[in-house]
Amino acid sequence: MPSVEPDRSNTLRLSRLWTDERARGVLWQILLVLGLILLAAVVVSNTATNLQRAGLASGFGFLFDTASFDINQRLIHYQSTSTYGRAFIVGGLNTIVVAVLGIAAATVIGFLAGVSRLSRNFLVSRIVGAWVEFTRNVPLLLQIIFWWVVILALPKVRQSLAFADAVYLNNRGVRMPWPVFGDGATLVLAALLAGVVAAFAVARWARARQQRTGRTFPSGWCALALIAGATLAAWFAAGQPVTFDAPVMGRFNLRGGFNVTPELVALWMALSTYTGAFIAEIVRAGILSVSRGQVEAAGALGLRRGLTTRKIILPQALRVIVPPLTSQYLNLTKNSSLAVAIGYQDIVSIGDTVLNQSGQALEVISIYMAFYLTLSLLTSAFMNWYNASIALVER
Amino acid sequence: MSVRAFHRLQAELLPQRPPPASTVGLFGWLRANLFSSGLNLALTAASVAVLALALPPFFRWAFLEADFSGVVGNDCAGVGACWAWLDQRIGQFIYGFYPAELRWRVNIALVLLAPALAYVLFERLPGARYGRWFTAAYPLLAGVLLLGGFGLDGVGTDKFGGFMLNVIAGLAGIALSLPVGILLALGRRSRLPAVRVVSVAFIEVIRGVPLITLLFVAIVILQLFLPPDVTLDQLTRVMIMITLFASAYMAEVIRGGLQAIPKGQYEAAQAMGLGYWQAMRFIILPQALKVSIPGIVNTFIGLFKDTTLVIIIGMFDILGQARLLQTHPDWIGKVDHETFLFAALFFFVICFSMSRYSMKLERRLDTTRR
Numbered sequence: 157m158p159s160v161e162p163d164r165s166n167t168l169r170l171s172r173l174w175t176d177e178r179a180r181g182v183l184w185q186i187l188l189v190l191g192l193i194l195l196a197a198v199v200v201s202n203t204a205t206n207l208q209r210a211g212l213a214s215g216f217g218f219l220f221d222t223a224s225f226d227i228n229q230r231l232i233h234y235q236s237t238s239t240y241g242r243a244f245i246v247g248g249l250n251t252i253v254v255a256v257l258g259i260a261a262a263t264v265i266g267f268l269a270g271v272s273r274l275s276r277n278f279l280v281s282r283i284v285g286a287w288v289e290f291t292r293n294v295p296l297l298l299q300i301i302f303w304w305v306v307i308l309a310l311p312k313v314r315q316s317l318a319f320a321d322a323v324y325l326n327n328r329g330v331r332m333p334w335p336v337f338g339d340g341a342t343l344v345l346a347a348l349l350a351g352v353v354a355a356f357a358v359a360r361w362a363r364a365r366q367q368r369t370g371r372t373f374p375s376g377w378c379a380l381a382l383i384a385g386a387t388l389a390a391w392f393a394a395g396q397p398v399t400f401d402a403p404v405m406g407r408f409n410l411r412g413g414f415n416v417t418p419e420l421v422a423l424w425m426a427l428s429t430y431t432g433a434f435i436a437e438i439v440r441a442g443i444l445s446v447s448r449g450q451v452e453a454a455g456a457l458g459l460r461r462g463l464t465t466r467k468i469i470l471p472q473a474l475r476v477i478v479p480p481l482t483s484q485y486l487n488l489t490k491n492s493s494l495a496v497a498i499g500y501q502d503i504v505s506i507g508d509t510v511l512n513q514s515g516q517a518l519e520v521i522s523i524y525m526a527f528y529l530t531l532s533l534l535t536s537a538f539m540n541w542y543n544a545s546i547a548l549v550e551r
Numbered sequence: 552m553s554v555r556a557f558h559r560l561q562a563e564l565l566p567q568r569p570p571p572a573s574t575v576g577l578f579g580w581l582r583a584n585l586f587s588s589g590l591n592l593a594l595t596a597a598s599v600a601v602l603a604l605a606l607p608p609f610f611r612w613a614f615l616e617a618d619f620s621g622v623v624g625n626d627c628a629g630v631g632a633c634w635a636w637l638d639q640r641i642g643q644f645i646y647g648f649y650p651a652e653l654r655w656r657v658n659i660a661l662v663l664l665a666p667a668l669a670y671v672l673f674e675r676l677p678g679a680r681y682g683r684w685f686t687a688a689y690p691l692l693a694g695v696l697l698l699g700g701f702g703l704d705g706v707g708t709d710k711f712g713g714f715m716l717n718v719i720a721g722l723a724g725i726a727l728s729l730p731v732g733i734l735l736a737l738g739r740r741s742r743l744p745a746v747r748v749v750s751v752a753f754i755e756v757i758r759g760v761p762l763i764t765l766l767f768v769a770i771v772i773l774q775l776f777l778p779p780d781v782t783l784d785q786l787t788r789v790m791i792m793i794t795l796f797a798s799a800y801m802a803e804v805i806r807g808g809l810q811a812i813p814k815g816q817y818e819a820a821q822a823m824g825l826g827y828w829q830a831m832r833f834i835i836l837p838q839a840l841k842v843s844i845p846g847i848v849n850t851f852i853g854l855f856k857d858t859t860l861v862i863i864i865g866m867f868d869i870l871g872q873a874r875l876l877q878t879h880p881d882w883i884g885k886v887d888h889e890t891f892l893f894a895a896l897f898f899f900v901i902c903f904s905m906s907r908y909s910m911k912l913e914r915r916l917d918t919t920r921r
Contacts, residue, residue: 181742181743184743184746185743185744185745185746188745188746188749189745192749199776202775202776202777202778202779203775203776205778205779206774206775206779207775209779275594276584276587276591277584277585277591277594277595277598278584278585279585279594279595279598279599279602280594280595280597280598283598283601283602289903290895290899292902293852293856293898293899293902293903293906294856294895294898294899294902295856295857295859295870295898296856297859297860297862297863297870298859298870298891298894298895298898301870301874301891302891302895305877305887305891309887490760490761490762491761493761493763493764494761494763494860494863496763496863497862497863504761504763504764504767508767511767511771517767517771517772517775518772518775521764521767521768521771521772524760524764524767525756525759525760525764528759528760528761528764529756529759529760532758532759532760533759
């Protein structure tokens with residue numbers, strides 16, 4: 157009888173470890189982690205030495221020091237005796253302002269251009285196509301600086317281009333009427349809000365009734381009547397508390413109204429057209445992804461063209477459009493940091509000033525990164541929620 | 552009565568008649584594409600109006616009324632475009648501040664770039680086998696030519712600028728970000744948790760912040776991280792950051808490609824006895840990269856456009872040269888639009904060709920059709 161060797165496959169043998177995939181995986185991971193820890197240790201020790209040599213203190217205490225510089229566009233109270241921390245908040249808000257404005261305009265431009273590019277009219281589709289290709293393939297920074305130079309070359313204040321004696325365009329930007337809220341303005345705002353809520357309720361009821369009985373209801377007109385009616389009624393009832401402060405041409409300068417800085421105008425123009433061109437391509441691809449049969453089926457059901465677009469094409473196209481649209485919104489937000497090139501005082505521009513004054517490089521850059529990472533996470537969380545709400549409900 | 556009385560006998564085929572004149576030819580095309588309905592007619596009228604308002608003044612400005620000669624901005628009449636600077640300053644736009652007597656070295660590097668690129672971009676070129684080696688050796692060759700060494704005078708990277716700086720930063724970023732991006736994408740899909748966490752963290756942080764903050768890192772922070780006696784050249788630091796930035800985006804594009812490969816391919820590779828790296832090298836990556844080519848080229852285009860950002864940290868690429876000339880006392884206020892147009896056309900030509908090339912490649916590599 158042949159002798160049976162004892163089974164040793166379970167016993168630990170170092171030479172076998174290398175051939176065991178799991179053991180090798182653990183080894184690689186340990187090496188990676190050790191390498192990263194080593195790298196971090198070297199970086200930290202180098203930084204400590206370098207900071208000590210330069211005589212710099214680290215930490216975020218500088219945020220409470222006096223900033224002593226001015227910011228020309230501020231949403232909250234700020235003056236040059238305010239702190240660095242407050243300056244950062246003002247800058248962050250300015251970034252959000254241009255990002256929100258840009259996203260709104262880019263979406264409108266993108267959808268219009270995307271649809272026009274699919275137009276059956278040869279000239280329209282070609283002109284829009286040429287514009288889209290040119291705008292997409294020229295660096296954004298160039299476009300931002302270009303618009304800025306164009307706006308700075310506009311006429312001086314005295315020779316402003318006036319539109320309907322209300323909006324003035326000159327080399328200091330755009331000056332336009334601005335609402336002034338007097339006593340009782342809250343009533344008007346409350347009425348506006350109530351109108352919106354009521355419009356939503358009516359639309360909900362109308363949809364339910366249509367599902368039940370098939371009878372349609374003009375909920376769009378109804379919503380318009382509710383919102384406009386409630387707001388106007390409240391406005392008159394409260395004695396017209398909201399007035400518009402229109403700019404008036406004085407002897408040397410325009411007075412009153414609200415001035416949008418040339419930097420904001422240039423940045424907004426460039427960001428919204430550049431991103432709009434990208435969105436146009438996304439919209440076009442989304443619409444093309446809806447198969448022709450869907451349109452034909454809608455025609456066979458007797459739907460008119462407008463209804464086909466609204467009820468058949470758009471809901472299906474949006475599923476394709478929304479995910480890349482999210483990343484365009486994120487890109488726009490991040491690209492708004494190019495503001496520093498033309499001196500729009502966003503968070504990067506203000507941080508740059510703070511950095512030059514205080515020398516707190518590490519802290520300023522970590523504030524940048526934390527700010528943009530938070531914005532990115534918030535935007536993508538919102539868009540993920542929206543995407544889930546329009547996604548195809550499958551069995 | 553014969554059957555003949557009831558139907559006519561046609562002995563030969565009737566000649567084909569032309570389709571109605573309104574549906575064919577130029578006329579039919581015009582009718583279908585421009586005047587098919589009232590709305591279409593209005594759109595056509597609006598488009599023609601836009602073209603008529605925009606194009607003739609542009610051509611008058613750019614060519615007919617333009618000035619092409621002169622030494623300073625005031626030599627231009629100012630009615631049309633002032634192209635006189637092209638003759639005077641084109642050197643700066645191409646070479647930046649590279650010493651004039653050494654510009655031939657840049658020229659040679661640029662001329663050699665053509666075959667080096669061609670051997671990567673096009674198949675079926677004569678001598679393709681050696682060509683690939685030439686491409687591989689090109690970075691070293693170009694580095695020596697541009698920076699000096701081996702008997703050539705040294706030139707600092709602070710002298711780089713203009714067109715040359717965009718091309719160098721763009722090409723280096725492109726060449727380095729692809730391999731780093733592939734590694735990151737594989738890392739993100741790895742089964743080893745530590746590798747995956749590190750890759751995900753790196754990719755998401757880089758993608759979440761603007762490039763400009765990374766450039767600030769390159770300028771003000773990277774030096775803090777290094778030992779006190781080590782200094783990195785500014786251009787190198789910037790290129791490291793541009794590469795890291797592009798590779799995070801590249802990783803996501805390639806991950807999309809990897810996800811598109813059916814599981815069966817991975818299993819088949821394992822069944823063949825291939826190890827992880829062999830399976831990736833021979834089975835998975837060739838397919839995944841093919842799928843992700845459009846995305847890769849888009850990332851390249853983005854990266855190339857992003858090279859203009861170096862002006863924010865004080866380097867003078869082609870846009871920087873345009874800005875320099877616009878504020879130069881001899882030319883101030885005269886060449887704003889001209890220099891922007893020149894720089895814009897430069898980027899448009901390169902980026903647009905890249906996107907067309909990717910579309911062509913996509914069709915060629917699409918083995919599912921035909």
